Amino acid sequence: SQTIHQWPATLVQPVGSPLSLECTVEGTSNPNLYWYRQAAGRGLQLLFYSVGIGQISSEVPQNLSASRPQDRQFILSSKKLLLSDSGFYLCAWSWGLAGNEQFFGPGTRLTVL
Amino acid sequence: AQSVTQPDIHITVSEGASLELRCNYSYGATPYLFWYVQSPGQGLQLLLKYFSGDTLVQGIKGFEAEFKRSQSSFNLRKPSVHWSDAAEYFCAVGASHAGNMLTFGGGTRLMVKP
Numbered sequence: 001s002q003t004i005h006q007w008p009a010t011l012v013q014p015v016g017s018p019l020s021l022e023c024t025v026e027g028t029s030n031p032n033l034y035w036y037r038q039a040a041g042r043g044l045q046l047l048f049y050s051v052g053i054g055q056i057s058s059e060v061p062q063n064l065s066a067s068r069p070q071d072r073q074f075i076l077s078s079k080k081l082l083l084s085d086s087g088f089y090l091c092a093w094s095w096g097l098a099g100n101e102q103f104f105g106p107g108t109r110l111t112v113l
Numbered sequence: 114a115q116s117v118t119q120p121d122i123h124i125t126v127s128e129g130a131s132l133e134l135r136c137n138y139s140y141g142a143t144p145y146l147f148w149y150v151q152s153p154g155q156g157l158q159l160l161l162k163y164f165s166g167d168t169l170v171q172g173i174k175g176f177e178a179e180f181k182r183s184q185s186s187f188n189l190r191k192p193s194v195h196w197s198d199a200a201e202y203f204c205a206v207g208a209s210h211a212g213n214m215l216t217f218g219g220g221t222r223l224m225v226k227p
Contacts, residue, residue, distance in 0.1 A: 032213050043203065043219040044157075090156055094213050099145040099164050101207075102215055104156035 002027035006091050006105040013112055019064075019078035021108050023091030026072065031093040033074040034102060035066055038088040050074060051096065086112045115140040115206045119218035126194050127226045134189040134221050136178075136204030145207035146187040147215065148178055152200045160202075163187060174198070199225045 003026045013019060025031055035047040046059045048066035056066050063082060067075045074091060088109055092102040116139045126132055138144055145164055149157040161172025168180040178189045187204060201222050205215040 034214075044217045046214065049214060088154075092157075096213060099207055100213055101147055101159050101162055102213075103159070104149075106156045107154070109154070 002093075002103065004091060004093055004103060004105040006089075006108050008108060009106065010109045011111070013081050013110065015083055015112055016080045019076070019081050019085070019110070021076040021089055021091075021110075023074040023076075023105055024072055025093045028072070028093070028095070030071060030096065032096055033068060034092040034094075035074065035076050036090040036092065038090060038107075040087070044090065047076070081112045083112050086110055115144070115208060115216045117204050117206050117216055117218035119202075119204055119221050121221045122219070123222045123224065125224040125226060128196050129193050132189075132191045132194045132198070132223070134202050134204075134223070136187045136189065136218060137185050138187060138204070138206045139185065140206050140208075144187075146178075146180060147205040147207065148172065148176070148187075148189050149203045149205065149217075150174075150200050151203065151220075157203065160189070194223075194225055196225045196227065199223055 005024050033050045036044045038044050050056050050068045053068055064078050088107050090107045091105040094100045094102045118137045120135050147162045148160040150160050151157045160176050161170045163170050163180045170178050176191050180187050201220045203220045204218040207215050
């Protein structure tokens with residue numbers, strides 16, 4: 001069966017510090033991968049998605065970036081965090097065919113102070 | 114571009130009462146539709162999905178949803194709510210192109226009174 005991991009689970013960072021969040025998927029190959037942000041009391045905002053190694057599409061311009069160095073690894077990064085980057089970050093994966101559901105990881109709670 | 118509207122931000126029901134959460138979508142073709150549930154501080158769990166065929170879809174935890182093309186709706190229902198159903202519920206529509214992206218509604222927070 002497939003599982004998706006995210007770490008860390010929680011993170012408190014000062015403004016201006018770098019960020020690296022990691023997501024890994026087990027039990028499948030060549031998945032589509034997604035990064036979402038969920039601000040407090042808000043819905044999900046798609047940040048990035050990837051259909052293959054090294055292929056990243058950005059949905060929202062911001063100071064975040066994503067990379068996919070391996071087939072089942074997806075990393076969300078920032079060089080300098082802003083207060084507005086605080087939120088709950090969710091990674092998800094799906095099979096590539098249209099109509100397939102996305103499976104979500106447990107999330108990372110990021111607080112920028 | 115597709116969009117999803119969940120008109121009710123908060124809903125409170127009594128335990129044992131029936132539940133209906135509304136979802137309206139906008140999409141030019143036949144949509145793929147999903148309902149997810151999120152407990153506080155957790156990821157999202159799929160309740161059910163509509164892909165094609167029977168417009169009444171059964172899901173986990175006793176939930177069902179009905180696809181009504183004429184009303185562009187995909188409302189979620191449960192005949193008898195349990196206290197453990199208190200959570201946030203998200204409706205989503207999927208696009209039939211590369212990337213298999215989902216567009217989510219803003220969510221409905223369900224509270225259950227004892």
